[in-house]
Amino acid sequence: MSQLAGIARHDRPRGPIELIESVEVTVDGGLDGDFRGVVRPGGKGRRQVSLIEAGDWDKAMAETGHSLPWWHRRANLLVADFDLPQGGGTRLRLGADVVLEVTQECDPCSRMEEIVPGLQAALTPDWRGGALAKVIVGGTIRIGDSIRIEE
Structure with missing residues (x-):
């Protein structure tokens, strides 16, 4: 079964990664406590x-x-047994x-070279570097939650 296998956030660029078991996700703020999730005025939240x-x-x-x-990849969500779509517009x-x-x-940046x-x-x-997404519907997610393509 495809599932959410990990959740991570960081409160500032290059800030420490915090691994968490569950998190509130909102349309305006992304993952609670993660600096990338806040949609700036006029922004699209991509x-x-x-x-x-x-x-x-x-x-x-x-x-x-x-x-x-x-989490060294600095991604927010780790998914297991799931093939992320390779194109924009798919809803999960x-x-x-x-x-x-x-x-x-999510193009890998030069920061990855600093790591390895x-x-x-x-x-x-x-x-392989992953995918970026915007929040369409908020709620709470937890490690072990299912993930699927929304039909």
Whole structure:
């Protein structure tokens, strides 16, 4: 079963990552306590939430010869047994209430090279760096919640 396997947030750029079991998600603020989620006046909120597939992180780690935890990617949500859509516009339902809309690929940045040499390149193919999304419907999500494409 496809599920939410991890939740992380950080309150400022380059700030420490906080791993949490559950979080409130809102249309205007993204994940509660995460600096990227707040939609600025006139903004579109395309980067409110970042998601990465557990399998893609594992592949990148194998290619670089490392075994760092997923949150080093600085993504908000880790999904397991789920293939993130590779294109904008697809809606995802997390748990009973939350709906996210994929907006674009989460391109790996040079920060990944600071973590592990070669990681930026290992995360580049096939959207391995993950996906970005905006919040369509808020609610609370928890580790273990299901994730599926909203039909």
